[in-house]
Amino acid sequence: MTIYDISKMAGVSIATVSRVLNGNANVRPETRKKVLDVMERCGYTPNAFARGLGLNSMNTIGILCADSSDLYLAKAVYHIEQNLRLGGYRSLLCCTGYELENKKNSLSLLLNQKVDGVIMVGSNFIEEDDADNQYIRDAAQQVPVMLLNADFDYPNVYCTLCDDFKAAQEATLSLIEAGIADILYLYNSRSYSGKNKLAGYQSAFLQKDLPLSREYQQYYAGSHEDVDGICHFLDGLRRSGLSFHAVFASEDILATAAVKYARLNDLKIPEELSIIGYNNSILASCCEPELTSVDNRLEDICRQLVKTLIMTLGGNQMPQKTIFSGRLIRRGTTAPLNHEL
Amino acid sequence: MTIYDISKMAGVSIATVSRVLNGNANVRPETRKKVLDVMERCGYTPNAFARGLGLNSMNTIGILCADSSDLYLAKAVYHIEQNLRLGGYRSLLCCTGYELENKKNSLSLLLNQKVDGVIMVGSNFIEEDDADNQYIRDAAQQVPVMLLNADFDYPNVYCTLCDDFKAAQEATLSLIEAGIADILYLYNSRSYSGKNKLAGYQSAFLQKDLPLSREYQQYYAGSHEDVDGICHFLDGLRRSGLSFHAVFASEDILATAAVKYARLNDLKIPEELSIIGYNNSILASCCEPELTSVDNRLEDICRQLVKTLIMTLGGNQMPQKTIFSGRLIRRGTTAPLNHEL
DNA sequence: TCTCGTCCATAAAGGGTTTCATTGGTCGTT
DNA sequence: AACGACCAATGAAACCCTTTATGGACGAGA
Numbered sequence: 001m002t003i004y005d006i007s008k009m010a011g012v013s014i015a016t017v018s019r020v021l022n023g024n025a026n027v028r029p030e031t032r033k034k035v036l037d038v039m040e041r042c043g044y045t046p047n048a049f050a051r052g053l054g055l056n057s058m059n060t061i062g063i064l065c066a067d068s069s070d071l072y073l074a075k076a077v078y079h080i081e082q083n084l085r086l087g088g089y090r091s092l093l094c095c096t097g098y099e100l101e102n103k104k105n106s107l108s109l110l111l112n113q114k115v116d117g118v119i120m121v122g123s124n125f126i127e128e129d130d131a132d133n134q135y136i137r138d139a140a141q142q143v144p145v146m147l148l149n150a151d152f153d154y155p156n157v158y159c160t161l162c163d164d165f166k167a168a169q170e171a172t173l174s175l176i177e178a179g180i181a182d183i184l185y186l187y188n189s190r191s192y193s194g195k196n197k198l199a200g201y202q203s204a205f206l207q208k209d210l211p212l213s214r215e216y217q218q219y220y221a222g223s224h225e226d227v228d229g230i231c232h233f234l235d236g237l238r239r240s241g242l243s244f245h246a247v248f249a250s251e252d253i254l255a256t257a258a259v260k261y262a263r264l265n266d267l268k269i270p271e272e273l274s275i276i277g278y279n280n281s282i283l284a285s286c287c288e289p290e291l292t293s294v295d296n297r298l299e300d301i302c303r304q305l306v307k308t309l310i311m312t313l314g315g316n317q318m319p320q321k322t323i324f325s326g327r328l329i330r331r332g333t334t335a336p337l338n339h340e341l
Numbered sequence: 342m343t344i345y346d347i348s349k350m351a352g353v354s355i356a357t358v359s360r361v362l363n364g365n366a367n368v369r370p371e372t373r374k375k376v377l378d379v380m381e382r383c384g385y386t387p388n389a390f391a392r393g394l395g396l397n398s399m400n401t402i403g404i405l406c407a408d409s410s411d412l413y414l415a416k417a418v419y420h421i422e423q424n425l426r427l428g429g430y431r432s433l434l435c436c437t438g439y440e441l442e443n444k445k446n447s448l449s450l451l452l453n454q455k456v457d458g459v460i461m462v463g464s465n466f467i468e469e470d471d472a473d474n475q476y477i478r479d480a481a482q483q484v485p486v487m488l489l490n491a492d493f494d495y496p497n498v499y500c501t502l503c504d505d506f507k508a509a510q511e512a513t514l515s516l517i518e519a520g521i522a523d524i525l526y527l528y529n530s531r532s533y534s535g536k537n538k539l540a541g542y543q544s545a546f547l548q549k550d551l552p553l554s555r556e557y558q559q560y561y562a563g564s565h566e567d568v569d570g571i572c573h574f575l576d577g578l579r580r581s582g583l584s585f586h587a588v589f590a591s592e593d594i595l596a597t598a599a600v601k602y603a604r605l606n607d608l609k610i611p612e613e614l615s616i617i618g619y620n621n622s623i624l625a626s627c628c629e630p631e632l633t634s635v636d637n638r639l640e641d642i643c644r645q646l647v648k649t650l651i652m653t654l655g656g657n658q659m660p661q662k663t664i665f666s667g668r669l670i671r672r673g674t675t676a677p678l679n680h681e682l
Numbered sequence: 683t684c685t686c687g688t689c690c691a692t693a694a695a696g697g698g699t700t701t702c703a704t705t706g707g708t709c710g711t712t
Numbered sequence: 713a714a715c716g717a718c719c720a721a722t723g724a725a726a727c728c729c730t731t732t733a734t735g736g737a738c739g740a741g742a
Contacts, residue, residue: 002729013691018731026689048455049393050729053696058390058454060433069419071412071623078410081436085447090454092401093434095422106426113399113431114389227626256627263629282412285568286597286627288604343697354723359699367721391697394728 001044010038021046052114060090061309062110064103065121068095070224071281072251072298076121076148079302087310089116098124104135117143117309123150123161123192144312146305149296150192151321158312160305160322162296164193167326168200169207171276171294172248174328176208178335180246180274184237186230186258187250188220197250197278215242220254230257231264238265245273252277252284252293259287259333275333289332297324342385351379362387393455401431402650403451405444406462409436411565412622413592413639417462417489420643428651430457439465445476458484458650464491464502464533485653487646490637491533492662499653501646501663503637505534508667509541510548512617512635513589515669517549519676521587521615525578527571527599528591529561538591538619556583561595571598572605579606586614593618593625593634600628600674616674630673638665 003021007014012031019027020035027035038044052058061084065073081091092115096106103125110118118139125147127133133152139145140156147159175183185201187194198217205212218237222229234247234257249255255277259269267273269289277284277293284291301324308318330336344362348355353376360368361376368376379385393399402425406414422432433456437447444466451459459480466488468474474493480486481497488500516524526542528535539558546553559578563570575588575598590596596618600610608614610630618625618634625632642665649659671677 004729014730015692015732016690019690022731028689031689045453047394047729048453049390049397049399050696051731052390053388053394053698053729054731056390056696063434067419068409068422069416071415074412074415074419075410077434078408078415078436081409081434085435085450090450091434093404093418093422093432094426095419109426109431112386112389113401225623225626227623228631253623253627260627260629282566282568282594283624283627285566286594286601286624288601290569344699345697355698356700356723356725357721360722363699369721372721388697391728392699394697394730395699397728 001042003046006035006038006042006044009042010035056114057116058090058114059088060092060113060115062092062094062107062113062115062118063121064094064096064106064110064118064125066096066098066103066124068093071253071283072279073121075281075298076302079299080119080121080148080306083303083306084310087306089310100127100132100135107135107139111139111142115143116313117146119146119148119305119309120150121148123147123194124189126150126152126192128190144309146309148301148305153320158305158308158318158320160301160308160324161193162298162301162324162326164196164296164326165200165203167294167296167328168197168248168278169204170200170326171278171328172201172204173207174330174334175246175248175274175276176204176210178274181210182244183216183246183248184234184242184244185217185248185250186220186234186254187218188222188224188254189250190219194250201248216244224251224253227253227257227260230254231261234258234261235265246275247273248276250278252279252281252291255291255293255333256283256287259289259291269333270335274335276328277333280329284329284331287333292331292334293329294326295329296326300324342383344387347376347379347383347385350383351376397455398457399431399455400429401433401454401456403433403435403448403454403456403459404462405435405437405447405451405459405466407437407439407444407465409434412594412624413620414462416622416639417643420640421460421462421489421647424644424647425651428647430651441468441473441476448476448480452480452483456484457654458487460487460489460646460650461491462489464488464535465530467491467493467533469531485650487650489642489646494661499646499649499659499661501642501649501665502534503639503642503665503667505537505637505667506541506544508635508637508669509538509589509619510545511541511667512619512669513542513545514548515671515675516587516589516615516617517545517551519615522551523585524557524587524589525575525583525585526558526589526591527561527575527595528559529563529565529595530591531560535591542589557585565592565594568594568598568601571595572602575599575602576606587616588614589617591619593620593622593632596632596634596674597624597628600630600632610674611676615676617669618674621670625670625672628674633672633675634670635667636670637667641665 003014007017094106096103145157149161247258258275262273277291280293280295284293348358435447437444486498490502588599599616603614618632621634621636625634
């Protein structure tokens, strides 16, 4: 069942059928109806490959993400897919892992598949050594490249992100203003956004004229999902003599581990240990007490990112950077406002 | 840069170039090398659309899942994508939500896109009223349809699943054998696998000649992610006079809420309340104590499912049903083996 | 009559795959 | 040595199904 069959049955040429398919205005209403009727009757759908060949597009966007089973990335992928589909695009998902070589391979896989655009989910796609980012610049030569939560200045690369610096600063300030100065910053990523969070934490101390100690900025190198490992890590810090009355974590899972650590060591939350997480994920509500966490506007970011992409593909000029403000969601692991210890 | 350019530069016909591209054996090694050299030098990659048109396939599989931000479904999608990519296939992701109409729409979206196969992730794709499942049968007419954790008997439909009945039975038995008879079964899905779990729970009571009470089988209708809502739900049950010393939940999130409920009510785990979850997700390790949970072999299932699909696409005859056995992972929310209350 | 729009058809891309025919060489037979 | 059978390697051309540029037919208005 091809466009030829339809054209014959409707008594018109294939060009007219094509015009009907593509909503071209130059078709008399009667003709249009006739063609549509035949299509309907035959259950005809145009061949997607032939269409792709003709239009050089199958309305497909490539989504790159390191690990779509990660709570945060999964949510991002979900919202992106939703928005893309509503905009008439399909989502080709590619999980790359965290190694540069794999990221490059996955990217060229998508480009070979002739996607109309690429979305990179997570700031881990920006490499430390800028020379390594050539693969992004190369891709941007072919299609628009959208970065979620990363910042990269290059033509045809569009960034949509949360101001993690400010959000982290605000979260840290809220702890300081509650009278806590020994705040452990616990993080597990040195990506672009990871760095910004750390910088935000640091800036809060500078702003309050408090001393900043390297020992209070701890990087956890283990698996994202190893809650016990994180607990032990915290335990090790305490045993090594580090004393802290608050933990600010770069991810909810780290904060969750901190809650568990407090539980295991009979520390009262928030009186003896305040905890702030990041991402405001479902883990926040799984904790007892519930986690205070930074909401980094993932849903808004995804919506805006896809909107920018679709507009760009439509030939519109769009801003290359959009920044959202995070916000602190106060729950049970921090003292309520106006509360003095 | 087309196959014509390459053929000219290499001094062969396009047929030969195509043969080289597709690994056809009937090409002299020197000729092959010559062509490959030219391709390399020109950085040539064949046009995916043209290829799709010629082969009627772009090696793409459609993945349908209700909500890829759901912890469990996200993991499934992740493993499926990994295995597909390793097998040389691309993944077109489509999140459908839980409404039949949307599932149908998403499915025809994928079929119009001419995917080589469809994977439905989650037993919620099987409808209660079998007439509604016509959309699956229709799809199976066009491409192989793979169901994850669902059972559906129809030509060209392949099912890979966990024996949830047995796993749930085993989990329930382990509680009974620890001396607990008032076991609340808490579930939030009436899908195929949800029903099997419930039946497994029931059968354990029958097997032990214990009375089975409707009141101990509670369906939670609220949001998957509303931990507080679940807590309140449990609280309501207790207040209404229901007494239970164990909770067996059809999902870890429900079990997590039960842990929280115990915490809020100062119930000792597992002495006063034993809890078993399902899926053995990361939530299990976020709890304190850690959740005993049923591991339903998701990773194995995904691997097998994709293997079956790829073999089927390769023209091999494959079994239409593969069943894995779940296993109970004992952790802190149940009494250790040989422990008598 | 000439011009201009509207509607539609013809045919040419678009870039591969694949069938079929052809060539040239190897091998076995007589 | 001559011949035919057979096979590996290759090329020409058909085919896959659209989109779209070009231009023709036709009717209306000047």
